[in-house]
Amino acid sequence: MVERFNAVVKPDDKLWIAGDVVYNKAPEHLPEIALFNGKKTLFRGNHCRVFTDEQLKPYFDEIVPEGDGRILEINGLKCWVTHYPTQGRPDMFNLVGHIHSSWKYQLNMLNVGLDVHHFAPVNACDVPKHLENITRLYDRDVWVAYDDLNTRFRETRGAKSRYYKGSRND
Numbered sequence: 001m002v003e004r005f006n007a008v009v010k011p012d013d014k015l016w017i018a019g020d021v022v023y024n025k026a027p028e029h030l031p032e033i034a035l036f037n038g039k040k041t042l043f044r045g046n047h048c049r050v051f052t053d054e055q056l057k058p059y060f061d062e063i064v065p066e067g068d069g070r071i072l073e074i075n076g077l078k079c080w081v082t083h084y085p086t087q088g089r090p091d092m093f094n095l096v097g098h099i100h101s102s103w104k105y106q107l108n109m110l111n112v113g114l115d116v117h118h119f120a121p122v123n124a125c126d127v128p129k130h131l132e133n134i135t136r137l138y139d140r141d142v143w144v145a146y147d148d149l150n151t152r153f154r155e156t157r158g159a160k161s162r163y164y165k166g167s168r169n170d
Contacts, residue, residue, distance in 0.1 A: 001119050002035045008120055009037040015121065016072065017060075018097030018112050019045020019083030027051065033059040043069065045083040045098055046163040067166045074124045077131065084164050085109055093131055095122075098163070105134050107143065 009015060015038030022029050024047040033040070042048065042056060044066040053063050064070060069082030071092070080092040085106070088094035094109040101115040110130045112122045122130075140147060 001114075002032075004118075004120055006037045008123070011037045013038045015040045016070070016081050016095075017042050018081060018095065019043050019066075020047040020097055020100075020113070021045075022051075023047055024050045030055065030059070041070075043081060043083045043097070067164050072124065074127050077128050079127060081112075084161070085111075086161050086164070087166070093127070095127065105130070105138070105142070107134065107146075110134075 015036075017040060019042070021033060021042060027050055030051065040060045041062040041064065042060045043064045046066075048056070048066070056063055067082070067084060067087055069080050069087060069089075072079045072081050072095070078092045079095050080089040081095045082088065083097045085094070085096045085098060088096060088109055090108065094106075095112045096109055097111065097113045099111055100113055102111075104111050104116040110122070110127065114121065144150065
């Protein structure tokens with residue numbers, strides 16, 4: 001994974017990590033972050049809770065508090081980067097983590113987790129292409145969760161957010 005990652009990310013590249021950088025039950029892997037290239041900003045996620053900022057500082061140039069986000073502008077496209085999809089913003093395209101391989105796209109979101117991108121980071125230059133896929137290429141079969149056949153199940157299936165108490169759907 002390090003080889004694949006470093007083939008894409010150079011040592012001085014800016015890297016925004018949407019959380020869960022190390023599984024919380026395997027803290028012994030934290031030092032391995034130093035093997036990955038890039039100037040790293042970590043958006044704390046639920047798997048980051050076991051680490052203090054002091055433990056994380058040697059590996060990251062910036063640490064964003066859990067639930068917070070930042071604006072990233074890519075070729076005029078304003079994006080909001082945050083760990084939790086429920087912390088997304090309706091006025092921007094959202095780049096999120098947290099859900100691992102549960103999904104790659106939502107109507108206004110891209111899961112930037114390595115799990116759904118062949119364990120390679122998403123290049124910022126490719127984000128507009130992902131938005132174009134969502135907007136122009138995918139049809140109602142992709143967005144079937146919003147179809148009438150699923151309407152009555154929206155409030156009865158799926159648990160409320162339980163990881164971040166500041167979530168908008170609590």
